[in-house]
Amino acid sequence: MLKVTPYLELDSEAKHLVDQTSGETIDLTFSESAVLTYLLSVPDVICGKEVLLEQGWPDRVVAATSLTQCISTLRKKLEPYPEVQLKTIARRGYQVHVSARPDTEVPQVKDSESITKARFHVSLVVKITGVLMLLLITGICWFNSDHYSVIEETNKWNSDRDIPLNIGGTIGSAQLIYPDGVNQLHPSMWQKHIAPESNSIKGIDNFNAFALTDGNHYSFAVCPNGELGACPAEQLINITSIDLKPAGLNMSQFMALTDKMESRIRYNRILIPNNEVFNEEAGGTELVPELIEHHYHGDVYFPVAKELLVRADLSVSMVYEGDDTGKFYSSTCITDEDCLTTPIKYKIRGQFKQYKQTINNMAVDVFKVDVSQKDLIKPDAVSSSAMHFYREIRKHNIRDEELYYYRIYKDETTAVWIVPLMGNIVAWTKYEKVEL
Template sequence: MLKITPYLEFDDEAHQLHDRTCGATIGLSFSESAVLAHLLSQPDAICDKEALIAVGWPDRVVAATSLTQCISTLRKKLEPFPEVQLKTVARRGYQLHVSPKSRVTMLAVTDAESIKDALIDVSLMVKISGILIALGIVATLWYQSDYHKVMKHSAKWVSGSEINLNIGGTKRPLTLIHPKGVDSLHPSNWQKHIAPESNSIEGFNHFGGFAFTDGTHYSVAVCDLGDNGECRRDKIINLTEIDLKPAGLNMVEFVELSKRMEDRIRYNRILIPPSEAEGELVEHHYNGDIYFPVADELLVRADLGISLVYDKPLSGKFYSRACITDQDCLTTPIKYQIRGEFEQYRQQLGQLDVDVFYVKVRQKDLIMPEVVSDSAMHFYREIRKHNIRDEELFYMRIHADNGTAVWVVPLLGSLVAWTKYEKVAL
């Protein structure tokens, strides 16, 4: 452990900075830690870029921009400590200078007698007022915190009961998820869109899954399960109703039609072969197809993609893409992309342990079609509304196995989708 200042310590083995004034720990990447250690070994000396690249990326060939980005990130992590100055020396390299810490600031943190005198000298009313103000600040910060928002969102949902649905000729229980206060939970709300006389799927009799409603739309995500209880990736069905009138979906025709639609074109597939190797970045990619049957309308499909790139254990970059078209490609594809940063939280949804991803949206791209068909108008209006309004979104991963995951996604309100999972090293 190396003392940089009387209150700031550097642990080069754990790649961490420790602020002793508040007990905070600041994590560093390998390159940031190595560059900082080299600069600290030569205080006030000008270290050339080649030497810093050599220690920060040993046995690797990287561009000078990697060092520039490393220095920039390191400066941000050192910003709370103004006496530690990481300077750029034009055309020569970088210099680390540590100036003495102001005694006034240190007195406020370390001088117990001064703190005691200050507390004794004030009146009881002032003390009580100070405590109330402090409690008010804490309560306000808690109410506005991201974690409180996640808890409020999770508290809206109920899980624990089951309903029996007949999918492909076999009736099995599905886990039911719905908002608190919703009473329209009869199985017919999900079942009525499948034509009973054609409800047959060969080799689809051991499925499991979830029935979901947001109070407006009713969706189901099912997958036929193998002997180990895990989803068979080629046996996934996601259906969502958007119209109260029974759709009369012919399941025999649907299986063949959905296969043709998915083989014909896939907008959100991963082109890089999946790999277990660890790269500089790892993308966790989820892809699923959601179908929206409507009576006397072309079958509409949403090709959904969700990608997570972690830069910390429970946070990182978030990408979501949805492309909507119909079975005959008469609907010009409606493409909607979201980019942002996420924080991942573990919550309980009734009886389910789920991962909630709180996404702060930084960029939204909606490719607007020149002509919107009648079958696609509902989707266009809903997506356009959210494109204008949403700045914060919640995605919930309610189930995961080795190759798939089930998500509740904020699309057309909210719906459930069983997705395939791929891990790609970049």
């Protein structure tokens, strides 16, 4: 009997391996037994193919493939014993290396109970180590994944309270969204920018609203005369304060002024060319939809005491290339009420991936945008009222490489977005589905 390991013996006469832990035998052919016996007699020595052919097939002439097949079969029979390594040395031959089992004392071969316990101990340690390594690798991959970053960013926001608002003489409530660590959440932080003596708008019986702060800006988005799950998409009101000093906004004048400002030409509509193809039935060419653009548009106003009213013409468009991925386009055009500021144009392009998340119990769609292109067109003239916006956009234009857009509400004709503009603001937008 030739001892291969403390647990395994080779009986060259009976031509089989004996596993002392289980008492099982592994049958070998004459050639397998002879080749393995010779290799074990000279451990770690590289044995040439000619020598092994003589051992396994004495007084016979066989092809070299016979040895190759013999070695392959031996490896399969030795698989349960990884400490016995049957190696192929390129262009030289074969070698057997028997390694010692770590972290255990070698028991007496005849003590089968001790052998079984030792093997179980080592096997358990290896398994536990493997599981821990797998968990570690999985954890590292998870913490570096886009999905984890989306969850981490979303978890910074809260939506667990409402605040009262008086819009045009109608009192309602707005769902408040705010990040961790912000304490100035009193309703006055939003309401104080509307002058109470001129807060009168005819025709508003009720409204739906969202309010948001990022700690620096206080914004609210209002849909007049809307019902739960439906907004008529008329006279949407988006107001953001950039200064803690009350703006004194005259709501009666504000509604008339917004009609005037929004009648101006829009600079930021995203247009993607159609695809012209030949239609045999019609006998000519026709324009067919090459893609579908999901377009959202809103106007956001920034009142500041004793300054011109500044308007941001905001546009967001998505073109899906998969169920939750595609191209993302965002553009902002900023002007003031007297057109003293030539348009400040800021455009973003990139690839998005959409995630379903919740802010407290509020379901939201999160669009993580990997920015590939940013264009900030320098205006010819900037009024003092708009200079703040130009400076803030320049700062973000330099540093933003990935952006998060949150769609916190949607119906058939509108949607409410948290937009990363100079920080974060909330805007109620009109929706249109455009086939291009």
